[in-house]
Amino acid sequence: MGKTLFDKIWDAHVVSSKDGFPDILYIDTHFIHEVTSPQAFDGLRKRGLPVFRPRQTVATADHNVPTVDQHLPIKEELSRFQVDTLTRNCNEFGVELYGLGHPFQGIVHVIGPELGITVPGNTYVCGDSHTSTHGAFGAIAFGIGTSQVEQVMATQCLLQSRPKRMKIEVNGKLTTGVGAKDIILYIISKISAAGGTGYFVEYAGETIRSLSMEGRMTICNMSIEMGARGGMIAPDDTTFNYVKDREFAPKGEEWDKALAYWKTLYSDIDAQFDKVLYFAAEDIEPMITYGTNPGMGIGITGHIPETGAVEVHEQPSYKKALNYMGLEDGQTLLDKPIDYVFIGSCTNSRIEDLRQVAEFVKGRTKAAHVTAWIVPGSKQVEQQAIREGLDKVFEASGFHLREPGCSACLGMNEDKIPAGKYCVSTSNRNFEGRQGPNARTFLASPLTAAAAAITGRITDVRELLEEPELI
Structure with a gap:
């Protein structure tokens, strides 16, 4: 064998x-x-x-x-x-x-x-x-x-x-x-x-x-x-x-x-x-989480599942998660206003991630009420981004390119999301308080996070990718 x-x-x-x-x-x-x-x-x-x-x-x-x-x-x-x-x-x-x-x-x-x-x-x-x-x-x-x-x-x-x-x-x-x-x-x-x-x-x-x-x-x-x-x-x-x-x-x-x-x-x-499990790529759309563990995710055009559709023994924790996030059964996340965007962490802080975001935001400006942090995963990524002029693209679009570290992935340093604020994050965990006491986290891809920063709300990035200037 x-x-x-x-x-x-x-x-x-x-x-x-x-x-x-x-x-x-x-x-x-x-x-x-x-x-x-x-x-x-x-x-x-x-x-x-x-x-x-x-x-x-x-x-x-x-x-x-x-x-x-x-x-x-x-x-x-x-x-x-x-x-x-x-x-x-x-x-x-x-x-x-x-x-x-x-x-x-x-x-x-x-x-x-x-x-x-x-x-x-x-x-x-x-x-x-x-x-x-x-x-x-x-x-x-x-x-x-x-x-x-x-x-x-x-x-x-x-x-x-x-x-x-x-x-x-x-x-x-x-x-x-x-x-x-x-x-x-x-x-x-x-x-x-x-x-x-x-x-x-x-x-x-x-x-x-x-x-x-x-x-x-x-x-x-x-x-x-x-x-x-x-x-x-x-x-x-x-x-x-x-x-x-x-x-x-x-x-x-x-x-x-x-x-x-x-x-x-x-x-x-x-x-x-x-x-062995099988999945079809065509079934996948831009994803976003709505709860307090990474398994609580939906396609960007989907709706939050009804509590009644969840296993009976899981319903109390499910309700607790929605309450923490300030969300309701059946709700769509599209157009949900957000406060912070964090692009970084060991999940999405490499030069490819930064290049993708820079290409997307070039010529655009982030929403005035959104704080957008881009944190490279290493000193080498940071220096490469600067050599390629990505820092200038971010600056022109209102994004802040910071220095390397785990940053707002977890509330263990100075980069914390304030209590009650919503953050679209490219990190890997959306647990209660993960990004700071009582912070609320939506996990998403770098593109979806960048789109939220530009519009100030959770957005289907495909709508922006279809705009004439990007074709």
């Missing part, structure tokens, strides 16, 4: 396996940041242990960093303490740190791929849910808890039970205004925020293969939002061309050797999955 892509990589990294016990899995690269690493470093310190393989540990500051005036001391005391603690720990334990001011600084799941640290066939972990992003390269990547961060620091290995395997296949051609973010929001809306629990997902099909690496990373990034352990996509020429010549990618003979191996990384024809 053939093997799935997941099993090929997992089996190649098992150090020890015994029936009835978790496998001991070798980890190729361990990403760390300021939020989930302090306790792990303290654990090593108390036990008198070093970081076992510091060269396979990559650190950056992202969650707590401000996105304006990064050359100045961080204003928020807790944020400043966490970033300073990361700096001290990395110095003490000999870990490379891409901190504020470093040309490689940025969101951990953006810098790994753009620096060529993330490559096919490897295993990656981080004390961060959205580590699944790296699976877009044909790798096994998943988030871990702080105690596991310490485990990897001490041994470069991890105790892990093998998850079940799911394949999600998407075929057909996407229609105008629909992109990778819409694909994943559509899938989650169909299978729920718990539909992938216990599985590692492989995305396949002609629609997935047609996506850029940026699009594939968006898909894999949000695998965790359906409860999955992680997501992955088999590598192909799109992958190899993206990785080639990046800072830390293999070079010369090492590249040729690596490429030969990477080309073997696919699920065999007779590989068995525990579950």
Whole structure:
């Protein structure tokens, strides 16, 4: 019997396996940041242990960093303490740190791929849910808890039970205004925020293969939002061309050797999955969420489901979500006034996202009452945007290009959405208070978010894309 892509990589990294016990899995690269690493470093310190393989540990500051005036001391005391603690720990334990001011600084799941640290066939972990992003390269990547961060620091290995395997296949051609973010929001809306629990997902099909690496990373990034352990996509020429010549990618003979191996990384024809789902690209329209988990999503022209259509045991939480969002059964979101737009996060802050938004907003001006933040995922993305003149396009349209960081994805830094305000966000979670206490979040694609900023309300971006000046 053939093997799935997941099993090929997992089996190649098992150090020890015994029936009835978790496998001991070798980890190729361990990403760390300021939020989930302090306790792990303290654990090593108390036990008198070093970081076992510091060269396979990559650190950056992202969650707590401000996105304006990064050359100045961080204003928020807790944020400043966490970033300073990361700096001290990395110095003490000999870990490379891409901190504020470093040309490689940025969101951990953006810098790994753009620096060529993330490559096919490897295993990656981080004390961060959205580590699944790296699976877009044909790798096994998943988030871990702080105690596991310490485990990897001490041994470069991890105790892990093998998850079940799911394949999600998407075929057909996407229609105008629909992109990778819409694909994943559509899938989650169909299978729920718990539909992938216990599985590692492989995305396949002609629609997935047609996506850029940026699009594939968006898909894999949000695998965790359906409860999955992680997501992955088999590598192909799109992958190899993206990785080639990046800072830390293999070079010369090492590249040729690596490429030969990477080309073997696919699920065999007779590989068995525990579950297979199929979706048609033509069924997907621009998506937007209406509730307080990513599974509560609808097509932009749809209506919020009636409470009576929801499972009886879920109705109390469903009503609570609508109440929090200030919405009602059967309501359409079209023309709903909004206050903020956030384009960024490890889901949609790469140069392709910024280019797409800049092309759309060029010659347009945002609504006067809307605050629009564009936050690049890394220093490299920021500099590339400036070289291409995207900053000037944003400025002319009333959008604020800030400095790299997680920003308004989560209320852990200075970029918070005020209580009661509505934000159309390209981030990955719309939980209560995620973007700040009592903030209200609509998840959407960069295009849909940009359209909302221009009109000041939730808008079907396809109507603007059909305007004569854009044809």
